[in-house]
Amino acid sequence: MNAADDWTTEEVCEWLNEHGFSQYSDLLCAQHRIDGPVLLTLTEHDLRQPPLQIPILGDIKRLIICIDSLKDPQGLNTFIPNGALSLNSSRFVNKARRRGKFDSESVTDDEEEDLVDTSDKKRHSVHLSRNLDPExxxxxxxxxxxxxxxxxxxxxxxxxxxxxxxxxxxxxxxxxxxxxxxxxxxxxxxxxxxxxxxxxxxxxxxxxxxxxxxxxxxxxxxxxxxxxxxxxxxxxxxxxxxxxxxxxxxxxxxxxxxxxxxxxxxxxxxxxxxxxxxxxxxxxxxxxxxxxxxxxxxxxxxxxxxxxxxxxxxxxxxxxxxxxxxxxxxxxxxxxxxxxxxxxxxxxxxxxxxxxxxxxxxxxxxxxxxxxxxxxxxxxxxxxxxxxxxxxxxxxxxxxxxxxxxxxx
Known part of the structure; x- marks a missing residue:
């Protein structure tokens, strides 16, 4: 189950603002009442065609990349280019943690950024290390x-x-x-x-x-x-x-x-x-x-x-x-x-x-x-x-x- 599965429209709006898509928050949330489950079903075709019809190709591609990251079954583990996973998105990580969707030890206060790691030790995240055996x-x-x-x-x-x-x-x-x-x-x-x-x-x-x-x-x-x-x-x-x-x-x-x-x-x-x-x-x-x-x-x-x-x-x-x-x-x-x-x-x-x-x-x-x-x-x-x-x-x-x-x- 993904972290965004039970987001409200307000949380989707906040997510859009945090990731640099504030210009589309009114279109997606206020006009079309898109919540978490609906957000996960959006495709590039949906964003291109009416009624959404976002005119900027770069924004469409970046938004799809961010949505795809939410679809990761481990939750926000995929690397997002161009800083799409912002520092302030740790608020969403905290919400997901309270709902039991993340390992309680996966988010730490590092010197540069609040990063999210996977609970699947077989996968190699590009962020924080999961294998910290002191050896x-x-x-x-x-x-x-x-x-x-x-x-x-x-x-x-x-x-x-x-x-x-x-x-x-x-x-x-x-x-x-x-x-x-x-x-x-x-x-x-x-x-x-x-x-x-x-x-x-x-x-x-x-x-x-x-x-x-x-x-x-x-x-x-x-x-x-x-x-x-x-x-x-x-x-x-x-x-x-x-x-x-x-x-x-x-x-x-x-x-x-x-x-x-x-x-x-x-x-x-x-x-x-x-x-x-x-x-x-x-x-x-x-x-x-x-x-x-x-x-x-x-x-x-x-x-x-x-x-x-x-x-x-x-x-x-x-x-x-x-x-x-x-x-x-x-x-x-x-x-x-x-x-x-x-x-x-x-x-x-x-x-x-x-x-x-x-x-x-x-x-x-x-x-x-x-x-x-x-x-x-x-x-x-x-x-x-x-x-x-x-x-x-x-x-x-x-x-x-x-x-x-x-x-x-």
């Missing part, structure tokens, strides 16, 4: 993956330190920003503080997010992939130091055991100067830029843009200022920072475009398996957009559980 074992594997990549990155940083060009023979390269930006000694520490702040915000979001294991899996796989790429770029070409203030001397870690011990020191200190870690040669591209950028993108992706807009603005300001402080510290060339931001942001958007559009992933399934095997593996059961739902992760205290349940309602 904790995959999250664990993604953690192992990023863990190993970070170890490899630390080892590569030791290797490239031995290959740093001599500062007297190879001075800093010309750089349009560094040449015009004065050196600020404390700027790099401020950048790392920005990273710690962004990480604290993201950790809080993960703690309360209902689908935290899916988010962690995506975070680990994307971060690991970007840093694995960074390992290759660091090894391929060794750039001269970007600033004369950097005291770098090559061939410090000639012995294998010394290299391994230094690798462990870098890994345990997360490569941060706040932890006493100083490295040279790991310039192309900036790991600090990667971290603050990917944290910013994850925070803005998995929080509501409408409800906490200030947080999105705040994290973007931190991202921009973090990049500025990296340059102000003369720890990286401008190209290092630019490439890091570009690769991180593009990979994040590419990953989520495929994850949020099941049809794209299915169409290019074989190509995706070859060029993006981790995505094919980790997202095999997550068929579309992950809604931003929050909960208290523990069974106690019950007052918090009731608070979050009330928020969801």
């Amino acid at each position: 904790i074992w995959k999250t664990f594997l993604s953690f192992v993956y990023v863990f190993c990549v970070f170890l490899l990155t630390a080892f590569v940083m030791v290797i490239v330190h031995d290959r740093v060009p001599d500062m007297e023979k190879y001075p800093p390269l010309p750089d349009i920003f560094l040449d015009n930006l004065p050196y600020i000694p404390w700027a790099f520490q401020v950048c790392e503080i920005v990273g710690v702040l962004l990480f604290s915000i993201w950790s809080s979001i993960l703690f309360f997010h209902k689908h935290r294991f899916i988010l962690m899996r995506r975070m680990f796989s994307l971060t690991g992939t970007v840093f694995l790429l960074r390992c290759f770029t660091m090894l391929i070409t060794s750039l001269s130091v970007p600033g004369m203030h950097l005291q770098c001397s090559g061939k410090m870690y000639g012995d294998t055991w010394v290299k391994l011990r230094r690798t462990l020191e870098i890994w345990m200190g997360f490569g941060m100067t706040l932890q006493g870690v100083r490295t040279c040669g790991d310039y192309m591209f900036s790991g600090h830029t990667v971290i603050i950028t990917i944290l910013n993108f994850f925070i803005t992706e998995y929080t509501s843009r409408r409800q906490i807009y200030f947080l999105h603005t705040f994290t973007w300001v931190l991202n921009v200022f973090g990049i500025f402080f990296i340059l102000a510290a003369h720890e990286h060339y401008s190209i290092d920072v630019f490439i890091a931001f570009y690769i991180t942001s593009r990979l994040f958007l590419y990953y989520h475009t495929l994850a949020n559009n099941r049809s794209l992933m299915l169409r290019d399934k074989k190509r995706t398996q070859v060029w993006f095997p981790l995505f094919s593996f980790f997202e095999s059961k997550c068929d579309s957009i992950v809604p931003n739902e929050y909960e208290w992760p523990f069974r106690y205290p019950k007052s918090f559980i009731k608070f979050f349940e009330g928020k969801r309602k």
